Amino acid sequence: DTAVSQTPKYLVTQMGNDKSIKCEQNLGHDTMYWYKQDSKKFLKIMFSYNNKELIINETVPNRFSPKSPDKAHLNLHINSLELGDSAVYFCASSQVRGGGTDTQYFGPGTRLTVL
Amino acid sequence: TQLLEQSPQFLSIQEGENLTVYCNSSSVFSSLQWYRQEPGEGPVLLVTVVTGGEVKKLKRLTFQFGDARKDSSLHITAAQPGDTGLYLCAGADGGSNYKLTFGKGTLLTVNP
Numbered sequence: 001d002t003a004v005s006q007t008p009k010y011l012v013t014q015m016g017n018d019k020s021i022k023c024e025q026n027l028g029h030d031t032m033y034w035y036k037q038d039s040k041k042f043l044k045i046m047f048s049y050n051n052k053e054l055i056i057n058e059t060v061p062n063r064f065s066p067k068s069p070d071k072a073h074l075n076l077h078i079n080s081l082e083l084g085d086s087a088v089y090f091c092a093s094s095q096v097r098g099g100g101t102d103t104q105y106f107g108p109g110t111r112l113t114v115l
Numbered sequence: 116t117q118l119l120e121q122s123p124q125f126l127s128i129q130e131g132e133n134l135t136v137y138c139n140s141s142s143v144f145s146s147l148q149w150y151r152q153e154p155g156e157g158p159v160l161l162v163t164v165v166t167g168g169e170v171k172k173l174k175r176l177t178f179q180f181g182d183a184r185k186d187s188s189l190h191i192t193a194a195q196p197g198d199t200g201l202y203l204c205a206g207a208d209g210g211s212n213y214k215l216t217f218g219k220g221t222l223l224t225v226n227p
Contacts, residue, residue, distance in 0.1 A: 004157070040219065041152075041201055041219065041220045041222070042217070042219050042220070043158070043203060043217040043220075044217065045214055045215060045216075048214070056214055090157050090158075092157070101146050101163050101165055101207070103160045103163075104158075104160065104215070106156075106157025106158050106159070107157050108155070108156055108157055109155070109156070109157055
């Protein structure tokens, strides 16, 4: 069983479109995250939810909107896609609130390409 | 904003060689983690260090947290092709949400 799964694995779309990426974890964790990894492999936190409550909201354009219907799911919706949104987006989860000494389990990533 | 600088950015070595990767910051971290990421996959946690001066070993990998908790190093002994990957350090700020700040990574290639 995959611990943290994301769909789709690859997403190719045109500028201006709206798209969603879904994430599910079956680890029973309370906290989930979205990260963006750019072409230089730099991994940066975007959002974090703890028990469906938004606890980390980095400086991200408001075209990005996370939604957590329950603590096992954290989806990412992106409006009006731009070329600069092309990246690999990783979902992750951890048992407790925050990633200080807790292990974050990452999904396989969604490679988004905006044309 | 806390920043983590990793060096070297790229490292290509022959099987059997030793190497050290560095992770430095001007900020103090409550804890520091090392992850390895293979192509097409997400990062996987290798180790967490918490105490200044702490040394942890994972088979041929040795991790050290600086005394001031501002830097860390990863030393690999007798590298193998299976060690190939992107090594990321990540520091936790110790705030209420323990946000992880990642370094830009060291891409290690071990040639057979």
